[in-house]
Amino acid sequence: MDTFRNKMWTLYEKAVPHSRFCDPACGVSPAEKLSPEHLQLLRNAFTCSKAGLQTQEHKLKGSNRGTSEERGLTFEEFWDVLKSVIGPNIEDTWCKRFFDEVDISCTGQIKWQQLCSYLLLEYTERQRASIPTAALLEAQPQIRHCSHNKREPTVRVVAVSHPPPLRYISISKGGQITVWNSSLHTLKTLGLAGDPTEEVANTRRFRGWTTDAVYMGNVHRIAIATDCRDLRFVTISSNCLLEEIHLYGFRSVPTCLCYWYDVQGFHSKSLEQPPLLLLGDEKGGVHLMWFLNSSKGLFKKPSKRDKGPQRIFFQDLGKHSDMVSYQHIPSIHQEPITRVMFEPSTNVIMTSSESDTTSVVFMNVSLKQEPYIWKFKQGAKCFDYNTSLQLMVTGGSDRKVRLWSRYVTSSPVATLLGHHTTVLDVAIYQHVGQIFSYSRDAELRVWDISTHQCLKVLRLQFPCLQPGRIPEHGNFPFLLLSPPLPDEMQPHLVVACKDYLAVLNLSEKRRGGGGWLTDEEFRTEFRQGPYLSCALYNPTLRQVVTGHADSSVFLWDVETGKRRLYILNAHGEEVLSCMAVDSSHRRLITGARNGTIKVWNLLNGLNLHKLEPVTNSEVTGLTCLHDNRLLAVGWSQCITQYSIAGDKDLKVRAETSWKSSGVHKSDVLAVCQCSALSVVATASYDGEVVIWSMETQKPMLHLQRGTQARSALPVDSILFLQHRAGRKQLRNKGVLVSSQGGWLCFWSITGENRSYGHFYAPEQPGERVLSLNSDQSKNTILISGDTTGSLQIWDISSYAMDIQPEATCEQPPLLQSWRAHKRALICVEVLEVFDRLFVLTASVDGSAGLWTEDGNHVGFFGQEVMWNIADPGTYHRNTRNNLREERRTEGENREASDIQSQVPDPTSRDQTSQEEWCSEASSTRAGVNDHEQPQQPMYPCEDLCQTVALCYERRGVFEDIDHSNRC
CATH class of the missing domain: 1.10.10 (Arc Repressor Mutant, subunit A)
Incomplete structure (x- = not known):
């Protein structure tokens, strides 16, 4: 049992940490x-x-020395x-x-x-x-197999973004070139040409190893270096992949490449400096080739064209002096050069090697200035440099990642420890102030530049990994695409391991743990957020709280509509499913789809408690009792109690004192308490409502049980009329309202006769009421919000006062009805502010609005222009959209009783009539949406439940929820 409970706590440990942003x-x-x-x-x-x-x-107290409470x-x-x-x-x-x-x-x-x-x-x-979040957006990347590599490692991956769309080009160690689209699907392949001197043509295949490759963007070519002491130039276009030039006969093997051209001058056709190709070689020297007339070609074209690529002997490069200028800087290092970079603003060449005496060297092309030389043990296998940060990062065989200042060579700014094998590649992601490092054991680490802390360790799960074996890599595993990027292209990191590629999407801006959030940032980032999953009003703080599917929580000032507090990743990446406030109205309790529950301080957004999950299934309802006791219900079908009185207890254990095991046979969808009667009501998907005694913690009454349970519709919402329950002469009347498939049923829980009235609330047949609320101080009105986005305000001041026969479906007077949102309403609530009544609405369309009781629109929370709730002149506009006036023409006008006759009573025992209604309602909805094709029901149960499920699914309320265990 303890092992299971410990496992449940890991749900919190695996979640993405939350962040809070306050109003300045x-x-x-x-x-x-x-x-x-x-x-x-x-x-x-x-x-x-x-x-x-x-x-x-x-x-x-005199002589009384007994201890007293502090x-x-x-x-x-x-x-x-x-x-x-x-x-x-x-x-x-x-x-x-x-x-x-x-x-x-x-x-x-x-x-x-x-x-x-x-x-x-x-x-x-x-x-x-203060510690930022790692820029990696996925737990594991997208991985593709380079099947054309013939099990050889990928040496280099380059990106081609112009002309769009984005393409990747990978070059294998054996000379295989593969072109990929942005989704890593193969487009073209090409193998490097072999030695033309071989006698048999079909044996002319490339027999060496490639060492590096670089993309030459202005001429749309790829330069590939090989250990055959040559350089291959391959033309890249949308419909062509062709090896064009073969420059051979270098005095040493080129080990790394770098290419630079004036991007701005290229687009404006006013090049000030010619493009430059740099080659580092195995003897520690650097070769520089300036292409003087790149718009016409890299080299002179031959007088006659032979089959295969143009072959140019390196010793004959002088014959192409009008096209290319060559310079060689020998013996910069005593070991082979592992990386070469170029800084055009200062004409500085940056090279590295695994030499103890010349680990990294920065030198000017003119050789007139003394070079900067960094020396450290085992040298640098890789490095990266950022000009604006004046920061260099190195990695090597000693498994250390070092940060260096541009002009200080004596000691590093910081040494980052953690890798267990040789560091193969490093990259500076300046946009978020982070560093990526990758080691031979396929471990990727993300470091923060400012704090030098390791933000994330990710073991990439390449299929080629085997226990106890180090996978083979090329010398250049990284390809980092960072802003600025073309439109609709997200920053990402490509990692190559043996014959596999992995793509990791990156965040475009620094994601910290919290702080201040400006109005401009808020409007840019969060205004068009995901759909709302829950909402409530806090009368003490006069704030509206909205919970969203992306696990974010907003706190809004009801008097102005201004945002006060924002919590990101409240439950990691889990959907926020329900919320409640405690009796002090200073603590917010949130529940998520994975069974986790958290308690928050509404004044500052601090996470006060994490409550032990009993299962990893959805929490659907929360209610706070007196003495800081909290009840939670959900798909576990049980009632779980927590005590949140302890100030020091960050983790709160679950209590299973309520005798709820086996009472509900289906998922519990709603919970509501009535302190005046000391009872709690829970409602489930099979249509059953159970009344529980707070004192005994046992069920005391079942509503719609037995023969009705099989045919009853799910109960979406329940509401106690607290004013009636608190008055002795009214508590035996209809004090409980339940919503089942659009039917509102009034129940007495004290007398022998339970039914005190029921009627169908939505304007259209086949809809549901997902939320109920009333003015709890008087219980004169009842508000219902349905799946069309419409709400109704009913006069219930004298309704449900007498026992009614089951066949009676008399409606109370309808005071107002208007369409508040485009999609289903998941929350309607009556607010009393400055002695006036307002209506809060929240919808799955992602918006929450405020209305007067007459239907005038005050505004939507999060809109750019604030309102003053005391001044009607600042309201958004009068948008009273009365559905009865809008949707009914004179010829189509019908009485409410006609609608009632089309929709059967959920408490009816005649199952056949319900099946007919469900079928008719389904066809009615299909008629309204002719472009929609009938969907297969998701519920594996009988025809009735399948039809009801179809009606429900067509409203789009349970879009992302797995209903496989619903029936």
Whole structure:
């Protein structure tokens, strides 16, 4: 059992860390304003205050020496302490905010231990937030097999983006060239030509090894160096892959290549400097070739064209002096050159080798300046240099990654340890301030430049990896494509291992752990976010909280519509499924699809608690009881209780005291409590509603059980009418409302007769009501939100007061009805602000809006122009879109009773009529959407459930949820 519980905790450990972003208008955090000296004085002040209070207690109690509970400081006392510690000029609002953030349970007092817990959590969160997230976006990359390599490693991969679309070109050790599209599907292949002096033509295949390759963008060619002491030039075009030139007879083997051309001058056709090709060789020298007339060709064209590529002997290069200028710089290193780069602004050549005395050398082409020489043991197998950062990174056989300043050669800025084998390649990703390093054991590490911390270690799962064996690599495994890039091209990193390629997508901007988020960044990044999954209103803080499918949480000021707080990756990458607030309205509880539950401080976004998951299935409902007890329900079909009273307990264990095992036979979809009656109601997918006693924690009543369960529709939402339940003369009436496939049913849970009325709420047949709410102070109105994006406001002041026969489907008066969103409403809620009633709506279309009770649109949360809820002149516009007036023409106008006759009662025992209705509703929806083809039902069950499921799926509410275990 303990092993299983420990396994459940790993759901949190595997999740992507969350980030919080606050509104700058909130001001400086209390944790930021307090210095270590302030904390020491504050501790002394708490100790002195406690000692003085204990002395007074001893005087009052006389000789009674029994210990008493530690007494905290009230707000006034705490304010006086802060004035004495920080100074008398501190703001009242800042002190109040500080006190409220610590007194999260609203006890009216704070103790030193509480303050310490708060500060520790805040400092820990800020330290974590200061560490950025690795730029890698996937846990594992996309991997492709280079089948044309003939099991030989890929030496180099280059990218060709012009003309679009993007293509990759890989060159194998055996001379095989493969062209790939952006999805890593093979387009063309070509093998390097063999020695033409061989007598038998069919044996003329390339018999050497390639050492490096480089793409020459301005002439659309690839230069390939081989150990045959030659250089091959291959023409690349959209429909051509042709080896054109063969430059042979070098005095030494070229080991690495670099190509530079003036990109801006090339596009403006005003080249100031000719393109330059650099070759580092096995003897430590560098060859430079400037192509003087690259628009006409690289070399002189032959007078007569032979079959195969043009062959040019290196000793005859002088004959092409009007096309190419050549220079050789010998003996820069004592070992073969492993990398060569060129800095055009200063005409500096950068080379590296695995030499202890000349590990990296920076020298000017003119040779008139003294070179910069870096020396370190075992030299550099790879390096990368960034001009704007003036930073060089090296890696080599000693398994260390070193960071160097451009002008300091004596010692590195930092030495990064962690690799267990030779570092084969390094790359600086300046856009996010990170470094990638890759070692021979296929381990990729991501480092932060500023903090020198390792942000991520990723073991690439190449199929060629075998336990105990080091895979074969080429000398240049990396291809990094970083901004600026062409439109619709995302930054990414390509890694080559033996005959496999891996592509990892990268973030385009630095992703930190939290901080301030400007309005411009917010509008750019998050305004068009994913669909909403839950929402609620916090009356104490006057804030609206919205939860999104990408596990993000927004806090909005209801008076202006301004964003106050944003939490990213609240549950990693899991879909946020439900939310609730505690009794103090200062803590937010969120549940996710993977069974995790978290508790947050609504004032500052701190994660206070992580609750133990009982299963890895979806949490669908949360409700907070008194004494800081929390109940959670979901696809586990059980009720789980947690105690969130402890301030120091980051991890809270689950309690299984509720006798809920086996009570629900299907997934629990909703939960609601009624404190006045000391009961909790839960509703499940099979149409059953169970009433539980808070005292005994046992079921006390079942609604729609037995023969009805097989044919009943799922209960999407339940609501207690708290005002009725709190009045003795009304608590025996209809106090519970349930929503089943668009039918709203009123139930009594105390008398013998349960049914107190039911009616169909949506305007159109075949729809569902996903959310219910009422003005809980009076229960005079009921609001329902359906799957068309429409809401209805019903007058229930005198409804469900008398027992009604099951066949009666009388509607209460409909006060208002309008379409608030384009897609299904997952939340409708009545808000009372400044003695006026407003309606909150949230939809799966990704938006949340505010309306007056008459249907006038106040605005959408997140819009650029803020509103003033006290001033109707600042509202978005009057968009009262009454569906009854809009959708019904005079000839099509029908009474509500006609609609009722088309839609059967879910409590009816006549299963045949329900099947007929489901079939009719399905065909009706198909008629409305003629372009949609009938879908196969996802539920493996009987015809009725299949038809109901089809009706549900056509509304698009359960888009991403696996329903295979629904029935």
